[in-house]
Amino acid sequence: MDKTKRTRLEAAGWRVGDASDFLELTAEEAAFVELKIALADYLRDIRVQHGWTQTYVARALGSSQSRVAKMEAADASVSVDLLVKSLLTLGASRKQVGQVIARAA
Amino acid sequence: MDKTKRTRLEAAGWRVGDASDFLELTAEEAAFVELKIALADYLRDIRVQHGWTQTYVARALGSSQSRVAKMEAADASVSVDLLVKSLLTLGASRKQVGQVIARAA
């Protein structure tokens, strides 16, 4: 497995199986996490392209800077729900969100 | 607004503003609900096409028949998270999920 991707997945809190120091995900779990990461990256792209800070986005979403940071990191504590809602609130269209999800890893 | 769609939205628990008997959603809220309904419909399509019962699907997902019913109804108590995870578990690809979301209403 790609090293940075593995780190990314671990950072997202998806270390599975305490006994093993390896990352074991079923195909669906992996697909789900990758999907989440794609949305997270898209959120960051939108923010950076507009030159916004996490604090600014947080205010726009009625949330906090720390949560925005976790969203962008695809932290295990953030749901796809929150990511999608946030993207829509920031102006992304349903179509764009779908395309981001559909795009192959 | 289309009548069946309105009923659908109300059924989904999105009646907003207790004082008004009308459905008032911001553009993002509307997009979010429609997105959810699209996933819900897709879930039902997959189930029906395979000739599965809700009970069977529930067992496959490690859930209950009532929750599957609520998923298909795009009930307010089900998250996009759950819908996406369920679709992936039932064999849908990330790409298919994205296409369903991207498809215009």
Add this chain to the structure above:
DNA sequence: CGAGGATATGTCAGATACGACATACGCGTC
């Protein structure tokens, strides 16, 4: 080297979503 702004990480109380169960509804078949 600070200082200050931006981002990351850890934690927590309150909010929400979860599976499960009970029960109601619809619709065939007898």
Add this chain to the structure above:
DNA sequence: GACGCGTATGTCGTATCTGACATATCCTCG
């Protein structure tokens, strides 16, 4: 009508997610 099967709806205890706060890390500019 009464049963059986599938689906819908309501509720509940628990698990997970959320915004908020504190604090740490990372840059860049002076």
